[in-house]
Amino acid sequence: MFEAAQNRKPRCPTVNAITVHRYCRFTLINVLMGALMLGVYAANAATDVTSVRVWPAQDYTRVTIEATAPIAHELLLLKNPERLVLDLQNVSLTPALQELAAKIGANDPYVKAVRVGRFKPGVVRLVFDLKTEAKPEVFMLKPIAEYGNRLVLDVYPAQAVDPLLALLERSTPATTQIAAPAPPPLPASPPIDFKPVESSIVNANLEPPRKTPRAAKSDNQRLVIVAIDAGHGGEDPGARGHSGSHEKDVTLAIARKLKNMLDREPNMRGVLTRDGDYFIPLHHRVEKARKVYADLFVSVHADAFVKPHARGSSVFALSERGATSSAAKWLAKKENDADLIGGVNLDVRDPYLKMTLADLSFTAQINDSLKLARAVLTELGEINTLHKSDVEQAGFAVLKAPDIPSILVETAFISNPDEERKLKSSAYQEQMAEAIVAGIRRYFAQNPPLARARVARNP
Ligand SMILES: [Zn+2]
Numbered sequence: 531m532f533e534a535a536q537n538r539k540p541r542c543p544t545v546n547a548i549t550v551h552r553y554c555r556f557t558l559i560n561v562l563m564g565a566l567m568l569g570v571y572a573a574n575a576a577t578d579v580t581s582v583r584v585w586p587a588q589d590y591t592r593v594t595i596e597a598t599a600p601i602a603h604e605l606l607l608l609k610n611p612e613r614l615v616l617d618l619q620n621v622s623l624t625p626a627l628q629e630l631a632a633k634i635g636a637n638d639p640y641v642k643a644v645r646v647g648r649f650k651p652g653v654v655r656l657v658f659d660l661k662t663e664a665k666p667e668v669f670m671l672k673p674i675a676e677y678g679n680r681l682v683l684d685v686y687p688a689q690a691v692d693p694l695l696a697l698l699e700r701s702t703p704a705t706t707q708i709a710a711p712a713p714p715p716l717p718a719s720p721p722i723d724f725k726p727v728e729s730s731i732v733n734a735n736l737e738p739p740r741k742t743p744r745a746a747k748s749d750n751q752r753l754v755i756v757a758i759d760a761g762h763g764g765e766d767p768g769a770r771g772h773s774g775s776h777e778k779d780v781t782l783a784i785a786r787k788l789k790n791m792l793d794r795e796p797n798m799r800g801v802l803t804r805d806g807d808y809f810i811p812l813h814h815r816v817e818k819a820r821k822v823y824a825d826l827f828v829s830v831h832a833d834a835f836v837k838p839h840a841r842g843s844s845v846f847a848l849s850e851r852g853a854t855s856s857a858a859k860w861l862a863k864k865e866n867d868a869d870l871i872g873g874v875n876l877d878v879r880d881p882y883l884k885m886t887l888a889d890l891s892f893t894a895q896i897n898d899s900l901k902l903a904r905a906v907l908t909e910l911g912e913i914n915t916l917h918k919s920d921v922e923q924a925g926f927a928v929l930k931a932p933d934i935p936s937i938l939v940e941t942a943f944i945s946n947p948d949e950e951r952k953l954k955s956s957a958y959q960e961q962m963a964e965a966i967v968a969g970i971r972r973y974f975a976q977n978p979p980l981a982r983a984r985v986a987r988n989p
Contacts, residue, residue: 576620576652577601579627580678585764586638587808588691593630593641593658594765594873595681597621603681605668612660616668616683621654623647630656640664640685663688669875677765682873693821697755697801751797754826754979756970757819758792758800759928760785761831761865761938764809766872769834771950777832778807780953784941785830787963795967809872812927819931825979826902827936828966829928831865832953833917834945841946842917843910846938847899848930849923850892862924865938869927896923898935901977906937906969913961914942939966 577599585592595601595618602619621627627646634641642659649655664685671680760782762768768777782804789800801822803815810818819827833844846858853859903921910916917940929936941962942949952958 576622578622579618579624581626582630582633583765584630584633584635584638584641585808586635586641587764587804587806588639589804589808589810590684590686591638591640592764592808592873593644593683593685595627595630595683596677597679597681600670600679601681603668603670605666605683607664607666612663614658614660614664614666614683614685616656616658617649618654618656618681620652623654627654640687658683658685660685667875667878669877671873675871677871680765680873682875684875693801693818694823697799697822752979754798754974755822755824756792756798756800757803757815757822757824757827757934758785758788759803759815759819759827759829761829762809762868762872763804763807764872766809766868768868769832769944771944771953772838772947773950773954775944775950775954777834777944780832780941780944780959781830782807783956784959784962787959788828788830788966791963791967792970795971798970811869811872811874811878812866813930815928816931819934819936824931824934826970826973827929827931827934828906828970829926829936829938830966831938831940832942832944833861833940835943836945838946840917841943841949842915843907843942844917844940845903845907845910845921846926846929846940847903847921847923848892848896848936849925850896853924854922858922858924861940862926866925866927892932895932895935898977899929899937902935902969902973903937905972905976906939906966909965909969909972910939910941910962912968913965917943 577597579595579597581596583594601621604617606615608615630646631644634644640661642661645657647655665688667684669682671682673679762778762781766778770776785802789802792798792800801824803818804810853862900921907916907921926938929938942953944950944953
């Protein structure tokens, strides 16, 4: 049933540079980790797997194996057909672990099936049959929040989905018309670190500019892209309401409504950073927005506080130094903890993590973000109590795109039973999305979009 040793991937020095890096990392780190952990845990009884979860998504499929202790493991990548073999050392073959096979859905984009069996004494082997060539990552997470020790296997496609191409493929003929000639930069608009180019990047990828540049004014507007970021997802549920609703579900519902509304605007398109229940590291959300050349970034959340009477909407922007209040600082820390709870692979470089605000001028981004935040806050005030009457600022990791005005909207308090009920209602979600769209329109009425610029957006 299981593969012979000679079928395994070649050893590090004999394979090409990219594979060397990846393969060495997996084997060396995993073998080292295995050796260390075995040393520590050999004397202990076998580790019990308490639960397994599978999070399939277009971006990647994540398999989480939660256990009573860290799991020493080894990962092998096999070809023809594409398979992943994950050996778990000193692990009991519990019913919880055997359930994994039944948790792989037919619609999983990357994993076809998984076989679970005892390979040899003390080793449980998981063989994942893949639907496509994969780039796996495997890592352990320490216990945090409600979770115990988690072994995470992320199955990324070898060819990552390009969000810009996906956006263009989804674009309707109407989009291509609107994406026609970009207007010249408007002197009234504040510069946002854009270097002007002759035509829109979106336009350049869609079709040649129309031959009649002197079209009606509405035709002359370029397409504005709004990145909509549904907070949390997957392993990271976000805040919880008293009746059991999860922030990650409410934020996704509002984000989808917001996208549909923006797509109905003649010159706007919404792009979701996630369109499903899965975890995305905060810096990946920023990267996705930058890859589609987003004009704005709106992160949608639902607040929570220990006291159930806390209520109201608030809007946040990035802060250049410190936070505007201790509550804003506390909230930014809580939102930034999403990476730890959701499970970020610390081996993967976060280009925004070490980027200090002094490295790049965030002044223009923050100025524009504050204008957008005020416009959205004004509209939210029409449909809900405001938790704070003015925009607040703190070091939210998800607002760190240096060239995209970015806001984080705490729609309402999911910890407040009354607001939780509203947040779960489709009609209220619709109202919330409408208010955000109205805020975006209000912002652009005062700050018309600049001619599309091609910015050096290398990470
Ligand atoms: Zn949140």
